[in-house]
């Protein structure tokens with residue numbers, strides 16, 4: 001249960017030493033995307049169009065932030081349920097994505113794609129949107145502004161507190177953790 | 184007949200939307216603090232610590248504790264001696280529209296098939312009750328869908344009995360795992376018809392954590408289920424731990440001789456609601 005500092009974008013080599021249960025303090029440049037944005041990315045890939053984001057070594061945070069108040073950088077921005085992105089995530093990892101940030105279980109297909117690509121899945125605390133917003137230092141709209149909170153934003157973040165829930169070997173803290181505390 | 188003007192309802196709902204999202208109930212805050220003291224899992228403790236400071240930040244900065252500021256669910260208990268001047272649903276809807284805009288809350292309500300989002304979180308879901316008296320009581324409970332999606336309803340039959348009811352509830356929590364942002368609160372409706380069970384379950388979520396059910400048998404059942412759920416080991420954030428649920432709230436209604444409906448409405452720790460009496 002180490003504390004590891006990671007700066008995104010990150011290569012698979014930079015993520016190889018992260019184990020489940022490690023605290024990852026994530027900094028750097030990441031993208032937000034949830035259901036609607038993923039769907040659009042998939043149709044762009046299917047029709048061979050260039051993606052609006054640089055997917056190589058990218059980190060995608062599954063969140064749809066609240067609108068920011070005047071003077072604020074971002075509104076509340078906690079994670080959404082990752083499993084809704086399960087059907088899209090393997091395609092993006094095969095194109096180079098290495099970090100997913102969200103909450104909740106992932107499918108076997110996703111875990112297989114993680115192992116194949118050396119990717120990690122980091123859990124943000126569900127419902128801690130105000131706290132997580134304080135880690136965001138800049139925000140820029142990258143694509144699909146008409147999707148409102150579901151648009152793709154590029155965020156500059158500093159020391160976002162995350163826990164590695166599934167590591168690049170496919171080990172899952174969700175399974176191990178529950179086994180430990182089940183009575 | 185007491186007259187209530189629709190604009191007063193709009194103003195009240197507007198403020199309730201903002202307050203519900205930005206000022207988490209004190210009973211949730213206290214329950215999270217208590218849970219943190221007894222939680223054995225280091226991840227669980229860390230997540231509970233984050234949730235406690237999240238509530239503090241949200242209150243201090245007047246920003247939503249969770250970015251999923253939900254669908255706007257409103258219970259309107261209308262006194263039968265009240266005359267409302269204007270359109271009641273329209274007044275509530277306008278209050279939601281203004282509250283979500285003025286409070287910088289997220290617009291999450293969307294067309295189910297086209298997925299087009301009008302961007303103002305309307306329409307709300309309004310449940311009306313006609314009650315004695317000359318007051319209008321409003322409850323506003325924004326409902327996030329990480330937890331709503333893990334809710335379940337089952338039309339059990341009488342042979343399943345209480346054991347079947349318990350098993351269904353526990354299974355629903357187990358299947359939900361980390362998705363509904365544990366620690367969770369459960370609203371449960373047993374009996375009635377399909378929609379009645381679901382409505383009871385939803386309304387139970389308006390109760391305060393720590394409030395004891397006035398029916399001693401249901402109170403005992405709530406305690407038993409809470410213990411069983413916390414023994415599942417799901418824990419805060421689903422990463423393993425002792426605190427899977429903060430409360431279980433149950434109510435019943437007579438049902439048909441052939442039936443035993445059970446509805447489980449899953450609520451995350453963002454158990455937000457505000458009430459007002461006009």
Ligand code: SF4
Nearest residue numbers: 127249327329364451
């Ligand atoms: S389930 Fe609740 S706490 Fe989790 S993201 Fe949704 S509204 Fe927020």
